[in-house]
Amino acid sequence: MKPAYLQVKEFIQQHISSGEWRPGDPVPSEATLMQQFEISRMTVNRALRELNSEGMVKRVQGLGSFVAELHRISSSLHLRDIQEEVVERGHVHSARVLLSQAEKASAEVAQSLGLRAGARVFHTVIVHLENGVPIQYEDRHVNPAVSPGYLETNFVKTTPTAHLLKEAPLTEAHYSIEACLPTPDQARYLDVAPHEACLAMARRTVSGKHVASVVRLVYPGSRYSFAGKFQA
Amino acid sequence: MKPAYLQVKEFIQQHISSGEWRPGDPVPSEATLMQQFEISRMTVNRALRELNSEGMVKRVQGLGSFVAELHRISSSLHLRDIQEEVVERGHVHSARVLLSQAEKASAEVAQSLGLRAGARVFHTVIVHLENGVPIQYEDRHVNPAVSPGYLETNFVKTTPTAHLLKEAPLTEAHYSIEACLPTPDQARYLDVAPHEACLAMARRTVSGKHVASVVRLVYPGSRYSFAGKFQA
């Protein structure tokens, strides 16, 4: 037997996704559902509370519960480690380190990392391969305050993403996905034509009070896509 | 005074994001937190249950609650109507209908829509503009069973997305984001150079038992990006 709160949830979801209850329509009140299902109010409350936090219904104190506007169908992207992703597909991950050094930050990099221009930062450029085929060009700048030992890491065995996640639990990350043409360097190391469209993700990760790292990930357009599922 | 369940949530979140409790570490049990906060078990349970559904902790019956692995930081993309999006930015949306007709489905389209090859489908191609500048080329095929009156819609005033959302509440949608070069047609109507990289989203929307629509949305790489925030 399914839990009572789940039965209530499914009952309501069914009426919504069948189109019988339209966005804006009132959902039966807690009192009504209590009687209908012969269960306690806490149980009904849980069902409605969860539907609310899932964006399925909207609740207003003193007024009632209503079917939510349905544009709110959403998807969750996850911040994944490229190595983990490749291994999960049953393939072999390898990496080629093109650069790994300390530098003085340019104005732009300093700004993104929340440091003053000219501050010492770590810079790595790594190409990730799946079964020997290049799939990601990773150009990363790291805040030394967050990971002092960053450059001593063996980036063939562990990725910067994995290392930084372990070093500094991150609290948030901003990203932007865009299309671009590869730079000559990127084209060479990703093994794509100079005019082939590429997918790029720019990402800034924050750990506590510090910006941990800024990175530009470039993927060959012909060999990579972000896929997912929106779900009600 | 903040609700007790929220205080417990924040207490735990603080210990996690400060790095004091690492991924895999056990979180205090319900019984412990009951005593510590002098509140009932239901309240503690709610706090932990919500943290669990938010991906912050992982709970195992019979074992305990643990700090979740932090790769699970995620972002929520929303399925938005382009018109709504433009208006929200305080700009003017307009549209140019390049094609709007019934057709016999090609094998590929029929497959995506879950119909037999040669079945009658609706096909629209529309360019969306923001303040007169083209930003999206929308090539869409619609299942007539889901929206029989689709072609009678005035697509200058309302978008296919808005119309379909209203017509058929959707239950899920699959998407894939990739980089591509524009076709000659797309380049012309989006007003981009033939070699400029573009961003494309392929999307298949499902309403109940039917596939409602398949669409390919092409954006000029220089004028559009998907941005967002991962959050713990």
Next chain:
DNA sequence: CAGTGGTCTAGACCACCGA
């Protein structure tokens, strides 16, 4: 076995809304 989370109840008090 003892400890954990999963679920549920019957009642309670409060804040908010509209009439």
Next chain:
DNA sequence: CGGTGGTCTAGACCACTGG
């Protein structure tokens, strides 16, 4: 005012885990 949701309690029974 009555109806709504927001929160909380003290207890209960169950299923699962480990030793």
